Amino acid sequence: MDIFIHILVNNVIPLSVMIAIGVAMERIFSLNIKTLSKLNFYVFSPAVMFHLLYTTPISAGLIGTVLLFVAIYLLLLAALAEIAVRARGLKGGMRGAMRNSVMFYNSANYGIPINQLAFAGNPYTLSVQIIVMMTQSLLPNTLGIYSVNAHKSNWRAIGRTILSQPVIYVIPIAFLLRGFQVPIPGAIETPIQYLADAFIGTALLTLGVQLGSMSWRISRAQLSNVMISCTLRLVAGPALAALIVWGLGAFVELDWQTASALIVASAVPSSLSSVLLAVEFDNEPEFSSQAVFASTLLSIVTVALVIYFVQI
Structure with missing residues (x-):
């Protein structure tokens, strides 16, 4: 129990505090969530992805295992x-919204x-998380866009939207520059560093703003769907990850750090x-x-439990 409380206080609550600040800011000032979302999509997320991929030493073997x-x-x-x-x-759009809430x-x-x-x-477990983050940056900007638009748009319009997302270009550019050891000029590197440093705080505040802008009372019509989404994401997600890690251990070399990082990431x-x-x-925003609100709230306990189990 002492380990669980330590994880809850030192790991999960600090994130919750940042989210709570975003909620308070929204309640007081009514911030523009679309502006914040565009800053995250087009500025902070690509910057942190480029910075992490360019500066973090990641072996080809680890990339292959994680992928x-x-x-x-x-x-x-x-x-x-x-x-x-x-x-x-x-x-209709509810099908894609449910899939996105579970898979992303x-x-x-x-x-x-x-x-x-x-x-x-630990820089090694951070490398694992970065590779997972890379896939989760690509999927919403490709499969996610298709999923929420497939029932109402044509392939050409969806393709144009996907190609406008900067993160799909940032990832290969970062790998190429690092692979060929191309130095980044200081005049460019410094702004990227500033933006990357701002990412976590801004993203957590953005999540808080979004949660603060919505009704905290889950409608009766959506309650069952939200609970199914949370169960699949927070319970089935890590349980499935643990089973896959156990199965992969018979075929590839999988140390405790990698396995634990993959389970926690899931x-x-x-x-x-x-x-x-x-x-x-405009696809099932309610x-x-x-789903994000409920899963974020419940994760205060479930994530702490997962970290507790992988550490013991």
Whole structure:
């Protein structure tokens, strides 16, 4: 119990405080969530992704192992989400909103700080989290955009929207510059560093602003869907990750640090990206906001439990 309380106080509550500040700012000043979402999508997220990929030493072997895990994990998670969608008889945009709330998780503004806190700033586990974050940065900007628009837009319009997302260009550029050891001029490196440093705080505040702008009372019509989403994300998510890690251990070399980092990375709540997509493309914003709110609130306990179990 002492370990659990330590994790709760030192790992999870600091993030909750930042989110609470965002909630308070929204309640007092009524901030513009679309402006904040665009800053996160087009400025802070690409900057931190470039900075982390360019500056963090990540071996090809680790990249391969993590990508193999992520591919298996997302396929199985998508299958679970599809079962839920069909069992509930969801239609139209609600189908994509449910899938997004389960498959897109907060690996950046929640996952990176929780990784740093849970593993005491270990650069190796941070590398694992960065690779997971890379995949979770790509998916909402590609599959996520398709998912919320497929029922109402054509392929050409969806393609143009996807190609306008900077993160899909930042990732290969960062890998190429690092691979060929191309130095970044100080006049460019310094602004990137400033933006990357601002990412976590800004993203947590943005999540708080979004939560503060919505009704905290989950409508009766959406309660079952929200609870299904939270169960799949916070309970089935880490449980599935643990099973995959156990299975992969028979085929690839998987040390405790990598395995633990993958499980913790899979335990975080639904991503703000699902809300930003819902707001940006007017696709079930009420459900998406409520799913993020409920999963973020419940994660205060569930994430602490997951960290507790991997550490013992």
